[in-house]
Amino acid sequence: EIVMTQSPATLSVSPGERATLSCRASQSISRNLAWYQQKPGQAPRLLIYGASTRATGIPARFSGSGSGTDFTLTISSLQSDDFAVYYCQQHNDWPPWTFGQGTKVDLK
Amino acid sequence: QVQLHQWGAGLLKPSETLSLTCGVFGGPFTDYNWNWIRQPPGKGLEWIGEIMHSGSTNYNPSLKSRVTVSIDTSQNQFSLKLTSVTAADTAMYFCARGPPIAAAGRFNWFDPWGQGTPVTVSS
Numbered sequence: 736e737i738v739m740t741q742s743p744a745t746l747s748v749s750p751g752e753r754a755t756l757s758c759r760a761s762q763s764i765s766r767n768l769a770w771y772q773q774k775p776g777q778a779p780r781l782l783i784y785g786a787s788t789r790a791t792g793i794p795a796r797f798s799g800s801g802s803g804t805d806f807t808l809t810i811s812s813l814q815s816d817d818f819a820v821y822y823c824q825q826h827n828d829w830p831p832w833t834f835g836q837g838t839k840v841d842l843k
Numbered sequence: 844q845v846q847l848h849q850w851g852a853g854l855l856k857p858s859e860t861l862s863l864t865c866g867v868f869g870g871p872f873t874d875y876n877w878n879w880i881r882q883p884p885g886k887g888l889e890w891i892g893e894i895m896h897s898g899s900t901n902y903n904p905s906l907k908s909r910v911t912v913s914i915d916t917s918q919n920q921f922s923l924k925l926t927s928v929t930a931a932d933t934a935m936y937f938c939a940r941g942p943p944i945a946a947a948g949r950f951n952w953f954d955p956w957g958q959g960t961p962v963t964v965s966s
Binding site for chain 2: 736767769771778779780781784790822824826827829830831832833834835836837
């Protein structure tokens with residue numbers, strides 16, 4: 736099983752600032768990584784797949800990068816709507832498909 | 844725009860069987876795989892299993908002995924059964940669609956998701 740590790744656990748950011756979230760895989764997953772945003776009481780929403788391809792309707796301020804074992808989600812200028820928990824998920828090898836434990840982005 | 848709507852019993856006793864169904868509305872049912880994912884209270888996400896339109900399934904090895912995912916193509920629905928539940932199975936359960944199989948092959952990410960069904964296991 737591929738273990739996904741996210742850091743930091745919590746990221747405190749002011750509106751308008753850049754947020755950088757990290758995700759590391761326990762073995763190489765090429766570029767087969769997805770990112771999700773989850774707000775309290777809601778289902779997760781797909782942001783990015785294939786490490787850097789934005790899902791339909793996702794604003795350009797969200798960008799993904801990385802390959803192999805190290806990946807980054809960047810929110811270029813944080814909006815108030817972006818405070819949430821973010822999860823990464825490897826879509827390279829299964830079973831099982833696995834998620835990171837999440838990074839909470841909160842207000843600084 | 845495709846929407847997933849899920850339903851099923853939310854309160855179970857230990858040793859009972861969890862049973863949930865997810866309906867797919869407003870979009871194609873073929874050419875995708877369909878998934879179940881759960882989230883214990885205050886914790887992260889755990890993939891449970893997937894089913895193809897053909898009926899072929901894959902399960903999380905940690906749950907494989909207790910899980911069955913089935914599909915009803917005539918109703919555009921798929922279902923989850925989890926037997927012998929315990930308190931550790933208490934979670935929000937989500938259904939979700941995978942990407943188009945023709946484009947993504949065996950790779951799987953999840954979009955969109957159902958609204959979630961809270962399941963509590965308690966005596």
